[in-house]
Amino acid sequence: MRRLFKFSLPVLLLGGSLVVFLWLKASQVPDQPIEAIEKTWTVTTVSAQRQSLSPTVRLYGRIESPHESHRRTAISADVQQVPVLAGTTVVPGDLLVQLDDRSLQLLLRQREGDLLEIKAQIESEKRRYAADLEALKIEKTLLQLGEKALARAEQLARTQAGSAARVDEAQYAQHAQTLAIANRQRAINDHNPRLTQLRARQQRAKALHDQVRNDLERTAVRALAPGKVTAVHVSPGDRVRAGDQLVDVFDTRLIEVRAQIPNRHLPTLRHGLSAGTDIAATANIEGRVRSLRLDRLAGKIEPGQGGVDAFFSFRGHAISIELGRTIALTIELPAKAQVIPLPATAIYGANTVYRVINNRLDRVAVQRVGEYDNGEQGSWVLVTGDAIKEGDAVLSHQLPGAVDGLKVASAPTGN
Structure with missing residues (x-):
């Protein structure tokens, strides 16, 4: 009995497991397909x-001045004074650099002496000419008297009342007076050429005098317009030669902005300028909005540039700003x-x-x-x-x- 139970137990367990498996499979709920839900973005x-x-274009431009001058010396001299520094504001007539002018003062006196000497020579020539004219009249009178004396001597010699020696003396006196008149006439004829030569010398001397005077004036380098000094290249005691740079200064009344225009906007701006359209721009400088207008376009594109440079001038009063500063610029194009x-x-x-x-x-x-x-x-x-x-x-x-x-x-x- 025990042996029969030992062999039937596995069969019973296997059969029970099979019954449970069949029951679970029969009671299984069928799978439902999962539908994908597409996300909607708000x-x-x-x-x-x-x-x-009217479209606007935002660009970056650089502050420039068309009247930025690099003042140079025209003479060789020592620097005496430099009363300005970089950043100094100047008005017309302000002294920028003073050069030593003592050697030029001496040279100017020499040129003035040359002019006085030539002036005296011209006056002397005029007086000599006047004297020659008076002397010529007298010498012609003496020649007439000599001719009469020769005629009387010849007449007396023919009548045996005079001698041949008297005739020779009269002829000699006549020839001498004729020669004197010829010399005097030649001196009178040479008056105009001599006077022309003296006046030419006078003009050359005056040109040299004026040149020294101009050089003397250039020893004081002064501001030509309201401006600001950007650089000083010399100090008192320096020796400068003609052409050496002294100071850099720009006219604060002529400030403009150079900005590069992209090629796609170039036809619009060029057409607007040709038609006389006022193309406006604005820039925010130190918290203040400044108004500008397009003046002109550059006539040359430098290597490496991606567009044409445009120049904008400020409207209204002059603006105090440093050259070389970069500012943002908003251009208002013609309406589209x-x-x-x-x-x-x-x-x-x-x-x-x-x-x-x-x-x-x-x-x-x-x-x-x-x-x-x-x-x-x-x-x-x-x-x-x-x-x-x-x-x-x-x-x-x-x-x-x-x-x-x-x-x-x-x-x-x-x-």
Whole structure:
């Protein structure tokens, strides 16, 4: 009996396990397929409205002056005084550098003496000419008397009342007087050439005198206009030669901003200048907004430049600012028609925006026209493109992972 139970127990356990397995399988609930739920991103949009607006371009420019002068010496001399330093503000006539003028003072006296000497020679020549004219009259009278004396001597000699010696004496006196008249006439004829020579010497002497006087004036280097000193290159006691640099100074009335214009905006600005359009710009300098206008475009592009330099002048009163400072410049371009203002955050990459159509993102390409100051909402971007229709809802912010066809729920914010 015990042996029979020992062999039947495993069979009973195996059969019970089989019954339990069949029961569990029969009572199993069938698997239900899991449906994928697509996530919806909540976004804000702005309505695309085509308008006529003036785009703005933000650039960085450099303060310059077209009248920045590098004052140099025209003579060789010692530096006597330098009453200015870099940063000193000057007005016309202010002394910048004083050079030693003692040697030039001596040379000026010498030139003045030369002029006085030549002037005296000219006066002497004029008096001699006047005296020669009077003497010529007398000598002609003496010649007439000599001719009469010769005629009487010859007449007496023919009548045996006079001697041949008297005739010879009369002839000698006549020839001598004729020679004297010829010499006097030659002296009179030479008057004009001699006077011309003296006057030429006088002009040369006066030119040398004026040159020394100009050099003497140049020993005092003075400011020519209201300005500011940017650099001083000498000190008292220095020896300078002609052409050496003394000081650098610029005219504070002529300050301008040089900024490089991107090539895509160049045709608009060039056309505006040709048409006489006032192209305005603004700059925030030390907390104050200053108004500028476009004056001209550069006539040359330097190697390595990505655009053409433009020059902007300040409106109103002169501004006190350092040369070389870099400032941000906002240029207002002529108005563009049919452009769409969008927040800067609506632009993906360089030229892509997303429309929201049927709760799906639709990627479209646009062309950037410029920036636009939208008041309290800050700087927006003006774009154009045929793919955007009037009233389209455009994604107004940066959405991580934004792709074409992404499901979204839009909450319009308006313009």
